[in-house]
Amino acid sequence: MDVILITLDMHLRTTLNKILTFQTITCKAFEQFTKIKPLIDNNSESIIFLDDRFQGSLEILYYLIENYPKNKIVLLVSSDKVKPTIISEGQLIFATRPIDNSILKILKTKISDKVIPQKDELDDILIGSSEAIVKIKKTIRKLSQTDYNVFLYGDTGTGKDIIARAIHNLRYPSKALITANCSLLEGQLMDSLLFGHTKGSFTGAYENQIGLIEKAKDSTLFLDEIEEFSKNGQAKLLRLLENGEYRVIGDPKIRYTKFSLITASNIDYKELLTTKLLRKDFFHRISNIKIYIPPLRERIEDIPQLTYYYERKQGYTDYIAEFDNLFTYSWPGNIRELFSVIDRVHFYNSKQLIPTSELIEN
Known part of the structure; x- marks a missing residue:
């Protein structure tokens, strides 16, 4: 098996040549990507080490992932940028340099494993190989066999809606995800949206309306910004979650339903409880x-994959060359800001480089 090293760092080349010459592995270093391509073409089992300081490293990474799905790729990033670690999920291995003995021991096991797991639908929805994302994916896969209520929390722009959809798609692949943002409606309007109403039940009720709860039967209801949900609404939904009973506004008839509930907030749940934005009994019911x-x-180690995913989704033919x-950068706007920056760079900069000025929070 060949190990191919793409770097201009002579010290790194010397170090890896020494430590990677084990078993049947030989290490070859290159300073030009064009010289590597023929070797990869003839060896689908080669391991490729890519130094992120190499000019055009991100563009090369994209090319390798796209054209050589059977080759394992080790992306080397300075530990000054991220904590010393090694992340592996399938084809891409993310490792920090310098490579110490603890990382080397794990790395030898990872690159010796010839099996690259097959991707499933979840991998196409939830992008990343960081420890946090791998853990979330495992949780979602376990949730697919249950109807537990799920509470998602994290900063704005982190992708809570994407995770909600991923959970739903694995549970109910043939059903629609029913969503509502609790900050957009309040009081009777929110009750009407959730539970439905009959014609003439209140001012402005000109016709019968089916509630989201009925639409979500045997499927998923996703309520975003749940901290904006009124206390009265929380009490009504709690009653429904406990016994499956509800009433349409204007209709005394008791109805029954069952659905999976996913809620989300950009506020930590402990703060939601201490500030009493959510009732404790309600929170315990919605957060199995x-x-x-x-x-x-x-989780900045996910940035290359997120960038690659978004550029392909947008149909960009010239990829960002360096990253x-x-x-x-601290990314206060999270994934949403990353995607916005990528769009800006492609609009203004034909070389697809990321100038520091583009990453200054306005």
Whole structure:
């Protein structure tokens, strides 16, 4: 098996040549990507080490993922940018340099494993290989076999809606996800949206309306910004969750339903309880499983995959070539801000480099 090293760092080349010459592995270093391509074409089992300081490293990473799905890729990033770690999920292995003995021991096991797990639908929805995202994916897969109520929390822009959809898609692949944002409606309007109403039941009720609860029967109801939900609404929904009973506004008839509930907030659940934005009994009922979605600054190793995913989704043919600044920026707007920056760069900059000025929070 060949190990191919793409770097201009002579010290790194020497170090890896020494430590990677084990078993039947030989290490070859290159300073030009064009010289590597023929070797990869003839060896689908080769392991490729890519130094993120190499010019055009992100563009090369994209090319390798797209054209060589059977080759394992080790992306080397400075531990000054991220905590010393090694992350592996399938084809891409994310490792920090310098490579110490603890990382090397794990790395040898990872690159010796010839099996690359097949991707499933979840991998196409929830992008990333960081420890946090791998943990969330495992939780979602376990949730697919249950109807537990799920509470998602994390900063704005971290992708809570994406995770809600991922949970729903695995549970009810043939059903529609029913969603509502609690900040957009309040009082009777929110009750009407959730429970439905009959014609003439209140001023402005000109016709019968089916509530989201009925639409979500045997499916999923996703309520975002749950902290904005009124106390009266919380009490009504709690009663429904406990016994399955509800009434349409204007109709005394008791109805029954069953659905899975996912709620989300950008406020930590402990704060929601101490500030009494949510009733304790209501919160305990809606949070059988709690999932924390970390901000992008805490999982920056996912940035290359997120960037690659978004550029393909948008149909960009020229990929961002370098991503050093992407790792060092704090990303207060999280994934939403990353995607916005990518759009701006493609609009203004034909070379697809990330100038620091583009990453200054306005």
